[in-house]
Amino acid sequence: MLTRHMFAATVCAVTASFATAEEITLPNQIAWTAYGTGSAGYNQSIAIGAAMQEKLGVNLRVLPGKNDIARTEPLRQGKVQFSANGVGGSFMAQEGVFQFGAENWGPQPVRILAANNGGTFGLSLAVAEEACEKAGKPGCEGFTYSDLKGLRVAWIKGAPALNVNNEAYLAYGGLTWDDVEIVEFGGYGDSWTGMIDGTVDAAFAATTSGRVYEAASAPRGVFWPPIDPANAEGLARMQSIAPFFSPITATVGGNIDGTDGIQTAGYAYPVLMTYSEQNTDLTYNMTKALHELYDEYTGKAPSVDGWSLDKQNFTWVAPYHEGAIRYYQETGLWSDEAQAHNDKLIERQNALQKAWEELKAEAPENWQEAWEAKRRKALAAGGFEVVF
Structure with a gap:
């Protein structure tokens, strides 16, 4: 099996088979993971892959994964070079929390290439219109997240990012998981x-997900409860659970298209990421291809426009790969502020990984409890924000 350690060493050995166009040099085949078929992340990956095939002769193989672990494990093993992941495979993997806090995982040295920060679609907890009636709000008139009390809310096994997102929306409404009925599913599509x-x-879901459109046209319907950007207390509760969220106006999606949009929340999605050890030249060229082929794939999938160069956020919650930084330096977009922020995030990762190795040497009986305490202590000692 080709491990991720072996992959970086083999990249240079296959340069003779690289396809080159407009000074973009990539292997004839690239593989990355993405969310399940029908999701916004998968559809956008397919659109990007079609542009790579047409302009570079590069075949992008997209492997769908039901949850964060399923999307990140092939990257860890070196079976794919990149992942169009979300906050689970980036921020939470970096933090070593939830599923990534298991003894066989730990804080991961993730690195970003680029992210979709389009802001035209929301990442929201949707409600079936039929459920509004159960809550005494027929037609969903006046329905808010506080009205979810007593209703059935999805919990995805092995997908902490999705579950934390749901928890954040519940918190906005002043609720916790104890206030709703949890229904477990094996994956997002389920x-x-x-x-x-x-x-x-x-x-x-992302408001642009294919499954959302399917549900919106089904008998039960889909409703997006509003997020009020002026509700400081609600937003504070939400961001205490998920600091990567911010209020936005979503203008595309199921039951949104053709309207003035809805007030909801969102964050970067998908996030094209890899590991720190990934080959710098490969990462540089992948970043370059993603941006310089933008005109070829823009408009080819819902909200794919959010990958544009002018929408990149260089002070997000996970660091960029040095290969990607090289490209952004060439474009003149990388700043001293971005570099200082990136360096601080890498220091954060190093502190977490050091704490992880120390705990492994201690071999505590209750790993989960011990890691939670060790992690928070390491972050506080390093002067880093303690999240989770």
Whole structure:
């Protein structure tokens, strides 16, 4: 099996088979993971892959994964070079929390190439219109997240990012998981099958997901409860759970297209990422291809426009790969502020990884409890923000 350690060493050995166009040099085949088929992340990956095939002769193989672990494990093993992941595979993997806090995982040395920061679609906890009636709000008139009390909310096994997102929306409404009925699903797609067949009343999604459009046209319908950007207390509760969220106006998505949009929340999604050890030249050229082929794939999938160069956020919650930084330096977009922020994030990762190795040497009986305490202590000692 080709491990991720071996992959970086083999990249230079296959340069003779590289396809080159407009000074973009990539292998004839690239592989990355993405969210499940029908998701916004998968659809955007396919659109980007079509542009790479047409202009560079490069075949992008997209492997769908049901959850954060399924998307990140192939990257860790070196079976793929990149992942169009979300906050689970980037921020939470970096932090070593939830599924990434298991003894066989730990804080991961993730690095970003680019992210979709389009802001035209939301990442929201949707409610079946039928469920509004159960809450005494027929037609969903006046329905807010506080009205989810007692209703059925999706919980995805092995997908802490999705579950934390749901928890954040519940917190906005002044609720916790104890206030709702938890319905477990094996993957994101399964939860939306449940939204259609009536198994669950609320599930998380990008507003542009294919499953959302499917559910919006089904008998139960889809409703997006509003997020009020002036509700400081609600937003504080939300961001205490998920600091990567911010209020936005979503203008595209199921039951949104053709309207003035809805007030909801969002964050960067998808996030094209890799590991720190990935070959710098490969990462540089992948970043360059993503941006310089933008005109070829823009408009080819819902919200794919958010990958544009002018929408990149260089002070997000996870660091950029040095290969990507090289490209952004060439474009004149990388600043001293961005570099200082990146360096601080790498210091944060190093502190977490050091704490992880120390705990492994201690071999505590209750790993989860010990790691949670060790992690928070390491972050506080290093002067880093303690999240989770």
